[in-house]
Amino acid sequence: MADEPFQDKLPDDDGTIGGSTDVTIEEEISYSFLEYAMSVIVSRALPDVRDGLKPVHRRILFAGLEAGLRPDRHYRKCAALVGDVMKKYHPHSDQAIYDALARLAQDFSTRYPLIDGQGNFGSIDGDAPAAMRYTECRLSPLAMELLRNIDEETVDFIENYDGYEVQPSVLPARFPNLLANGSSGIAVGMATNIPPHNLGEVIDATVELLRNPDEAADDARSLEIAMKRIKGPDFPTGALIVGRQGTLDAQMTGRGSVKMRAVCEVEEGPKGNPRIVVTELPYQVNKARLALKIADLVNAKEHRLEGIADLRDESNRQGIRLVIELKRAAVPQVVLNQLYKRTQLQDNFGVNTLALVEDVPRTLNLGQVLTEYIAHQVTVITRRTQYRLRRAQERSHILEGLIIALDNIDDIVALIRAAADAEEARNGLIARYGLTEIQANHILDMPLRRLTALEQDKIREEYEELQKTIAELQAILDDPSRVRSLIAEELEDIKEKYADSRRTRIVPDEGEFDIEDLIADEELVLSVSRGGYIKSVPLDTYRRQGRGGRGVKATALKEGDIVEHLTTTTAHSYLLLFSNSGRVYRLKAHEIPKRDRTARGTAVVNVVSMRPEDEVAAMIDTRDYESYRYLLIATRKGMVKKTLFREYDSTRREGIIALNLKEGDEVVRVVPTSGEEDLLLITRKGKAIRFSERNVRPMGRTATGVIGIRLESDDEVVACGVVRDENDDLLLLTEFGFGKRTKLHHFPRKGRGGKGVIAAKLTKPRGDIIGATVVKAGDEVFVISDDGVATRQGVDGISRQGRPTTGVRVMQLGEGAKISALAPMVNEVDEGGQDKLPT
Known part of the structure; x- marks a missing residue:
């Protein structure tokens, strides 16, 4: 009998068993334990990747919605909500339900609380919440975003445990809650421990994946995008993450160990003694137990923690303040290192991103979590739209x-x-x-x-x-x-x-350092020649000169080569190089080989993976990708395209597409914008058009753009500027060294796509427009000629004239030389106006 298949001993479809059947204890235990294990895994301990909730949390939120506990309604007793959950959906201990509810209300446990509690819901010292008959609650505004559209057939409903009620199998979850709030739980044979993250960063990553579906479909690219936007865990208690490796491991594989450290400051006490003040604790560290542990170490008979004179907790509703008074002879950093080593002032968070995907436990990396969430949202929005269409x-x-x-x-x-x-x-x-x-x-x-x-x-x-x-x-x-x-x-x-600033800062480990930390953040002049040579020169190499100065020798160029682009920046800034064919390459300014002022430089193709046939069309420098909102690209044939600046944040050595160009066109200028300003396009033949940036709708990175100015057959765009202040000037410079300033209010706002107005009266001796830039009083510009001579001068010495004028001499040129490039300086000079270095 024991050798018969086990399935033969199971109940029939009608639930009856004909007679009695002998079953070995091994078979019975194996079958029953498997049933129990699957129930714990699917129905209790692990969150669903789609809404980031375990069943008990999902049932609490849905029961709160059913009971009308909305954020704009009055609080109700927690006992009432716990009773509803237990009666209708969750036939388990009322205390277990209340514990889960209370955790959703604790701002030191949950990064973005989903329950708005009133009363005593516990503390970071480990105090238990007051009994449920005393505390009151309602749903938080963010919890409503998890439930939004649930009444529009966006998710499936299933029967509850007794068949008298129905409950959602998953919530619509209008934001990625699994990453925002994290989750932890112990199942059978497996466990999950997902840290919380910053909501703004998580949404940024999700939005970028949504707007780049081709890249989102690639596991490697989706992970790269997610890691670029999400810096790491962001714990509700703040504190520090020490080192990057644990975070990188967790993001890339779903498993890792994140080292957390308390925020500690060293102060001087009233008697001159040093003291260590702890203001932020690692996540899930009990403050009272921590203080007790420190006291035990100080009073221990063996391996005593030396140097501590007193310990007191001065925490209040304004925040944590744990004061550790040191003895006069104690060295604070030595004591701190001992505390980090022997107490939970430094702790590890073991990340295990295990979640249910279609009821199957899977360990996911950061990109996979967001990809699964996006698939859920596509289903939710599609079903919502179908419902609204049917109605x-x-x-x-x-x-x-x-x-x-x-x-x-x-x-x-x-x-x-x-x-x-x-x-x-x-x-x-x-x-x-x-x-x-x-x-x-x-x-x-x-x-x-x-x-x-x-x-x-x-x-x-x-x-x-x-x-x-x-x-x-x-x-x-x-x-x-x-x-x-x-x-x-x-x-x-x-x-x-709902998004807020990061609470947890990421700092290098003592054993980790960035090579950038060893490089001075000095001011640099970066130049690129038409022949494809790039170099970096310290800014203080060039002395400031007055109008009409002859300049100093800047570059020893090959015959026929000219300096075409230059910018002033700092060593730690990012530099974006836009090619004429519409690709963009990123590097740090200090990565560009530093050369002597008169040296030719290094071939661009040896610095970035630019195609040999391409040329650098524009350079943009920035400290980070939050400095600007948009980048506007202007092409030689008068097209313009506006794209979110962050879309150009890529570490790809081979570059990424900046825009798709029409045949015969090429990139000529790139400018950062806020989205609310006026734009100026200036042409080689002295025309200019001004129009509102709002007339250029934001487009994806690979779009072509729209018409900015209609050109004559022999004309082309040479510059693009941004109008931020009507009192600023447009500085125009011709190829033979003549220039002028003209007030921006002389350029009337027109519609995009017109032919523009006269910006300068050009003559053969003065030549065509070679460059233009918007300047303020007191600004400086950097001018370089095609024979490699450069000058740095203040704009105040350049004459201010009307539009239909020819300008004055700005730079004396050698025989046969022409101006090749014009760039504004990033910083003002000293009031003395003279460079301290000799020519």
Whole structure:
């Protein structure tokens, strides 16, 4: 009997067992334990990757919604909510439910609390919450974002444990809660421990994946994007993350150990003794136990912690303040190192990103978590749109019947009056006007007040609006990119409402350092020649000169080569090199080989992986990717394109696409913008057009752009500027060294795509426009000629003139030489106005 298949001993489909069956204890334990293990894994301990919730948390939030505990309603006793959850959805201990509820309300346990609690919900000292009969709660505003649209058939509902109620199998979860709040739990044979992250960073990563579906489909690229946006865990208690390796391991593999450290400051006590003040603790560290542990180490008979004189807790509602008084002879850093080593002032968070994916436990990396979340959101928004479309179509169908009735109101009234009963009237309407039964019933139910002219107009207006709504909803369903864009827009709304600054700072480990830490953040002049040579020269190499100065020798160039681009920046800044073919390459300024002022430089292709046939068209420097909102690219043929600056944040050595160019066109200038300013395009033949940046809608990184200025056949764009202050000037420089300043208000705002106005009166001796830039009083510019001579001078010495003028001499040129480049300086000079270095 024991050798028979175990399935033969299971109940039949009707739940009965015919007679008795002998089963070995090994088989019974194996089967029953497997059932228990799967129940714990799926129904208790592990979160769903889609909404980041365990079943008990999901049931608490849904029961709160059902009970009307919205953020704008009054608080209610926690006991009432716990009772609802236990009665309807979660047949387990009321204390276990209350513990889960209380944790959702603790701002030291949950990064973004989902329960708004009133009363004593415990403390970081390990104090338990007050009994549930005393405390009160309601849903937090952010919890409503997890539940939003749940009434629009966005998720499946399943029966509860006894079949009397239904509950959601997952929440719509309009933000990535699994990463934002993290999760921890012990199942059978496995455990999960996911740290919380910053909501703003998580949403930024999700939005970038949504707007780049091709890259999101690639596991390696999705992980790269996620790691670029999400710096690391962001704990509710703040503190420090020491070192990057643990965070990188966790992000790349789903497993890692993150070293956390308390924020400690060394102060001087009233008697001159040093003291260590702890203001932030590592996540999940009990402050009272920590203080007790320190006291035990100080009082220990063996391996005593030396140097500590007193310990007291001065924490209050303003924050944590644990004061460790030191003896006069103690060295604070030595004591701190001992505390880090022997107490939880330094602790590790073991990351294990284990979550349920289609009810199967999987360890996920950072990119996979976001990819699964996006797939869930696509389903949610698609189902929501289908629901709204169906409701709109149903209402439209009814309104069509009402409009038919209004168009034939006299005949219909006569038909109804002549009918013996409602059934005969309904059948008459259906037969005569081809109405459906639903339409006929609504006509019969229509009150007489709907026959007024005003009410008739309202019905027709509602019908017309519904047709637009139906068309819009159908368009969303027909275009997957519209669905992803909608998700991205709604996520950005959530970010704007609820995102906050990081609480946890990431600092290098003692054994870790960045090579950049050893490089002085000095000011540099970066130049690129038309022949493809790039170099870095300290700014103080060039002395400041007055208008008309001859300059100093800047570069020893090959015959026929000229300096075409230059910028002033700092060594730690990023430099973006835009090629004429529409690609962009990123590097740090200090990575550009430093050369003598007169040296030629290094070939660009030896610094970045630019194609040999390409040329550098523009350079942009920035300290970080939050400095600017947009980058605007102008092309030689007058096209402009505006793209979010952060979309150019890429570490790819081979570069990324900056824009797609039309045949025969090339990039000529790139400028950072805020999205709210006016733009100026200046052409070689002295034309300029000014238009609002709002007329250029933001586009994706690979778009082509729109027309900025219409050009004559022999003209081309040479510069692009941003208008931030009407009192600023536009500085124009011609190829033979003449220039002028013109007030920006002399350039009237026009519509995008016009031919522009005259910016300068050009003559053959002065030459065409070679460069232009917007300047303020007191600014300096850097000018270089095609024979390698450079000058640095203040703009105040350059004459201010009207638009149709020719300008004055700005730089004396050698025989046959021409101006090749113009760039503004990043910093002002000393008031003395003279460079301290000799020529």
